[in-house]
Amino acid sequence: MTIKQIPLSELAGKPVVLLLSGGLDSATCLAMASNAGAKVLALTIDYNQRHRRELEAADALAARYKVARHIRLPLDLRGFGGSALTDDIEVPKEGVLPGIPVTYVPARNTIFLSVALGWAEASGGSDLLIGVNALDYSGYPDCRPEFVAAFEDMANLATKAGVEGTARYKVHTPLQALTKAGIVQAAVEAGLDMGMTWSCYDPTVDGKHCGQCDSCRLRQKGFQEAGVPDPTLYAEKPPSGGGA
Amino acid sequence: MTIKQIPLSELAGKPVVLLLSGGLDSATCLAMASNAGAKVLALTIDYNQRHRRELEAADALAARYKVARHIRLPLDLRGFGGSALTDDIEVPKEGVLPGIPVTYVPARNTIFLSVALGWAEASGGSDLLIGVNALDYSGYPDCRPEFVAAFEDMANLATKAGVEGTARYKVHTPLQALTKAGIVQAAVEAGLDMGMTWSCYDPTVDGKHCGQCDSCRLRQKGFQEAGVPDPTLYAEKPPSGGGA
Numbered sequence: 001m002t003i004k005q006i007p008l009s010e011l012a013g014k015p016v017v018l019l020l021s022g023g024l025d026s027a028t029c030l031a032m033a034s035n036a037g038a039k040v041l042a043l044t045i046d047y048n049q050r051h052r053r054e055l056e057a058a059d060a061l062a063a064r065y066k067v068a069r070h071i072r073l074p075l076d077l078r079g080f081g082g083s084a085l086t087d088d089i090e091v092p093k094e095g096v097l098p099g100i101p102v103t104y105v106p107a108r109n110t111i112f113l114s115v116a117l118g119w120a121e122a123s124g125g126s127d128l129l130i131g132v133n134a135l136d137y138s139g140y141p142d143c144r145p146e147f148v149a150a151f152e153d154m155a156n157l158a159t160k161a162g163v164e165g166t167a168r169y170k171v172h173t174p175l176q177a178l179t180k181a182g183i184v185q186a187a188v189e190a191g192l193d194m195g196m197t198w199s200c201y202d203p204t205v206d207g208k209h210c211g212q213c214d215s216c217r218l219r220q221k222g223f224q225e226a227g228v229p230d231p232t233l234y235a236e237k238p239p240s241g242g243g244a
Numbered sequence: 245m246t247i248k249q250i251p252l253s254e255l256a257g258k259p260v261v262l263l264l265s266g267g268l269d270s271a272t273c274l275a276m277a278s279n280a281g282a283k284v285l286a287l288t289i290d291y292n293q294r295h296r297r298e299l300e301a302a303d304a305l306a307a308r309y310k311v312a313r314h315i316r317l318p319l320d321l322r323g324f325g326g327s328a329l330t331d332d333i334e335v336p337k338e339g340v341l342p343g344i345p346v347t348y349v350p351a352r353n354t355i356f357l358s359v360a361l362g363w364a365e366a367s368g369g370s371d372l373l374i375g376v377n378a379l380d381y382s383g384y385p386d387c388r389p390e391f392v393a394a395f396e397d398m399a400n401l402a403t404k405a406g407v408e409g410t411a412r413y414k415v416h417t418p419l420q421a422l423t424k425a426g427i428v429q430a431a432v433e434a435g436l437d438m439g440m441t442w443s444c445y446d447p448t449v450d451g452k453h454c455g456q457c458d459s460c461r462l463r464q465k466g467f468q469e470a471g472v473p474d475p476t477l478y479a480e481k482p483p484s485g486g487g488a
Contacts, residue, residue: 075319075359082366100404107362110402114358115319118351122326141407150398157394158354160344163385 008174012037015068015125016172017116020044022057024219025131025175027197028183030065031190032174033129040067041123043116047077047105049085050201057198064196073115082106084201091202093212100139101214103201109142113151113171121159126167129174136180136221138214148173180222188228195231204235211236252418256281259312259369260416261360264288266301268463269375269419271441272427274309275434276418277373284311285367287360291321291349293329294445301442308440317359326350328445335446337456344383345458347445353386357395357415365403370411373418380424380465382458392417424466432472439475448479455480 016033020026020042033040044058055072062070078086084102085091092101109132116128132143141147148171161167175183187194199219200209209216211234220237223230260277264270264286277284288302299316306314322330328346329335336345353376360372376387385391392415405411419427431438443463444453453460455478464481467474 071323073320073323076317077362079315079317080363080366100407104404105362106365106404107358107399107402110398111355111358111362114351114355118321118349118355119324121350122324141404142402144401147398147401150394150401154354154391154394154398155351157388157391158351158386160348160350160385163344 006170006172008032008036008038008172011127011172013039014127015039015041015120015123016127016129017041017043017120017123017125018067018129019112019116019131020058020062020070022054022059022061022198023131023215024187024194024197024199024222025133025183027057027061027194028187028190028192029129029131029174030061030067031187031192034065034067035190038127040065041119041125042067042070043112043119044070044072045112045115046072046074047086047108050091051085051198051203053200053203053207054198057196060196064193071119075111075115077105077108077111080106091213093210096138096214096217098139100141103138103214104140107142109140109147110151117155117159117169120169121161126161126169127172128169129172131175132173133175133178133183135178136218138218145173145176148176179225180218181225184222184226184228188226199232208233208235210234252276252280252282252416255371255416257283258371259283259285259364259367260371260373261285261287261364261367261369262311262373263356263360263375264302264306264314266298266303266305266442267375267459268431268438268441268443268466269377269427271301271305271438272431272434272436273373273375273418274305274311275431275436278309278311279434282371284309285363285369286311286314287356287363288314288316289356289359290316290318291330291352294335295329295442295447297444297447297451298442301440304440308437315363319355319359321349321352321355324350335457337454340382340458340461342383344385347382347458348384351386353384353391354395361399361403361413364413365405370405370413371416372413373416375419376417377419377422377427379422380462382462389417389420392420423469424462425469428466428470428472432470443476450479452477452479454478
């Protein structure tokens with residue numbers, strides 16, 4: 001399934017709620033939306049993730065791009081359990097394997113997009129932006145275009161504007177069809193300082209990317225395949241080719 | 245649009261995530277699910293609502309029904325604005341009018357059901373329960389069966405179990421087709437102590453229901469039309485017939 005991509009240039013001057021984790025993908029979306037002249041409302045969810053370092057990256061990126069507003073919202077998902085990102089479950093380091101890994105956080109993107117929808121409706125906007133992609137990824141179900149399309153349909157029945165027909169909510173996913181190398185290339189074109197972004201699920205105590213988790217492997221693979229110098233400090237280099 | 249109702253008896257012994265606000269509707273659902281022998285996981289969202297009194301009602305109800313687990317999750321929606329329930333906007337007291345009132349909280353049920361979905365998936369369950377209804381209600385778009393059906397479709401694309409085909413998520417809405425009088429009757433049949441529930445959007449300083457907001461008017465109308473004694477302490481009685 002593919003989704004028709006609306007050029008971000010159509011967002012010029014419009015409010016758009018951007019989910020900003022602090023990772024490479026969402027930061028690339030931020031640079032693209034900012035270049036397009038959108039009025040960026042950046043939403044960062046502090047869900048008590050293991051890799052809290054990404055929250056600092058989100059703060060720095062929101063400041064660098066002078067977003068119209070940045071909300072860092074506490075929404076503790078630890079209590080539910082079920083994920084290596086929120087619980088006492090080890091982050092896998094053996095490479096990206098088939099299937100959905102234990103780093104999957106149940107319904108994370110559904111929850112985050114729902115909160116974004118609430119902010120969009122309250123602010124009078126109807127555009128959401130999320131950096132999901134489903135090629136070089138960890139197999140999370142809520143990164144796939146089928147999910148995004150179903151979320152849009154639901155959003156237009158859930159909201160006042162959807163019911164009154166005064167707005168049609170759109171979830172923009174400009175990275176959906178890109179490989180990780182394609183995302184690195186898009187980031188270069190958008191002028192993003194990729195050293196400001198954070199990907200690692202399991203940061204070392206001295207503040208480096210671990211180099212072994214799925215997210216580090218995909219990140220390195222992206223830089224290598226794009227032929228772009230990787231500014232990231234890794235504690236340990238994974239096998240050549242990224243091992244992803 | 246109607247939704248096929250699955251008898252709650254099918255939930256016997258199964259985990260079900262119930263959205264428990266502390267109001268009459270969700271409390272009735274709690275009594276029904278408890279009577280059916282479900283393993284109730286009660287989720288109460290503290291969104292910094294004006295009527296925080298309902299959170300105490302939720303706590304007391306969860307304790308009374310000895311739910312398997314009760315999570316009271318802080319999720320501050322004040323920052324987004326746009327609602328009389330979270331902002332410095334007056335709660336209307338002139339009666340239930342056509343259209344969507346300012347007490348609508350943008351995307352509230354979408355957000356709450358999404359969080360419930362996360363808990364359901366993490367706990368290995370696939371049943372959600374919410375007390376929405378769309379007859380004697382305030383016109384909120386996210387109480388309608390069309391919305392609930394779209395949410396279910398989305399949930400089954402958003403989740404691991406949905407993708408792997410090992411579960412089919414179901415949002416139970418046993419009150420969907422009932423009037424407020426029908427809900428009061430259902431509560432009586434379920435043996436609910438309705439004096440434990442809280443409906444008012446704008447509690448008085450001495451802890452009474454205001455008697456004038458939409459929620460109070462619908463509550464009173466329900467008791468009156470059902471011919472059931474109303475245990476609620478109202479600061480002021482609305483016009484005869486509930487004015488709703």
